[in-house]
Amino acid sequence: MEKYYDVNKRRWNELVDIHAKSDEYDLDGFISGKNSLHSIELEALGDVSGKSLLHLQCHFGLDTLSWGRLGARVTGVDFSDTAIELARSLAARTGVNADFICGNVYDLPKHLDGEFDVVFTSYGALCWLHNMEAWAEIVARYLRPGGTFFIAEFHPFMWVFDDEWPSELRVKYRYWQGEEPDYYEADGSYADPEAKVVNRSSYEWAHPMSEVVNALIGAGLTIRGLGEYPFSVDGTQIAFMEPGEDGYSRLPGYDLPLMYSIKATK
Numbered sequence: 019m020e021k022y023y024d025v026n027k028r029r030w031n032e033l034v035d036i037h038a039k040s041d042e043y044d045l046d047g048f049i050s051g052k053n054s055l056h057s058i059e060l061e062a063l064g065d066v067s068g069k070s071l072l073h074l075q076c077h078f079g080l081d082t083l084s085w086g087r088l089g090a091r092v093t094g095v096d097f098s099d100t101a102i103e104l105a106r107s108l109a110a111r112t113g114v115n116a117d118f119i120c121g122n123v124y125d126l127p128k129h130l131d132g133e134f135d136v137v138f139t140s141y142g143a144l145c146w147l148h149n150m151e152a153w154a155e156i157v158a159r160y161l162r163p164g165g166t167f168f169i170a171e172f173h174p175f176m177w178v179f180d181d182e183w184p185s186e187l188r189v190k191y192r193y194w195q196g197e198e199p200d201y202y203e204a205d206g207s208y209a210d211p212e213a214k215v216v217n218r219s220s221y222e223w224a225h226p227m228s229e230v231v232n233a234l235i236g237a238g239l240t241i242r243g244l245g246e247y248p249f250s251v252d253g254t255q256i257a258f259m260e261p262g263e264d265g266y267s268r269l270p271g272y273d274l275p276l277m278y279s280i281k282a283t284k
């Protein structure tokens with residue numbers, strides 16, 4: 019697995035600077051007080067003040083620090099050194115008390131002890147992980163008994179379609195993952211599709227809904243709610259999506275699930 023994670027980490031390290039300059043992440047807005055979280059996770063987790071919250075795959079920490087601004091005691095984890103470096107400097111700059119840990123999600127027990135009231139992860143996290151059962155064990159490991167896990171993610175059903183086809187949905191990919199991860203080469207990313215990068219390669223894993231839900235159940239969690247949404251936080255998920263005034267993008271002509279969420283407790 020190391021080979022895949024090394025390649026992915028190089029790409030993510032390079033993307034941090036591009037994302038930090040992008041309109042999508044709106045760093046200036048964030049620094050001046052804007053909250054980067056979406057209504058889905060805000061409504062699902064409710065009042066987090068005074069709660070300890072672990073954010074898995076936190077990127078450069080905007081969501082982590084946003085939970086911190088809402089009163090949670092936050093810890094963010096990501097394997098990108100450049101992301102964690104920026105997250106730490108943003109914490110210092112905004113005065114939000116936060117711990118940031120640099121490491122692979124699967125290696126977290128080497129770096130972190132303790133249990134949390136909330137474990138959170140979101141939007142574009144699971145496709146970078148090879149094994150849902152081992153991931154769910156990590157989630158369960160860091161939840162205190164009675165604690166809440168919440169994930170909001172892109173719906174795996176939508177990954178089967180050609181995301182570049184300009185006018186209609188065409189099936190291009192399989193739904194279930196094979197033995198090996200899928201290999202991609204691309205320049206920009208969802209936050210800046212035009213950006214040119216040196217590290218064009220990445221490896222990703224598809225995780226069908228059943229695999230994610232069963233992994234969480236297998237790790238001993240109780241599923242409290244499953245949500246599916248016909249809108250997305252990512253307007254580049256499919257080429258012809260249209261942005262809405264509510265901050266979510268939609269797929270004209272199709273009534274399909276673009277994102278899902280799971281709330282579970284230990």
Ligand SMILES: C[S@@+](CC[C@H](N)C(=O)[O-])C[C@H]1O[C@@H](n2cnc3c(N)ncnc32)[C@H](O)[C@@H]1O
Pocket residue numbers: 023026030031075076077078079080081095096097098101121122123124140141142143146147
């Ligand atoms: C799409 S971003 C997460 C997006 C996040 N919701 C946001 O908008 O800021 C995916 C993150 O996962 C991190 N990542 C990928 N694979 C990882 C792994 N195995 N362990 C820890 N972090 C990982 C990347 O560095 C990146 O910051």
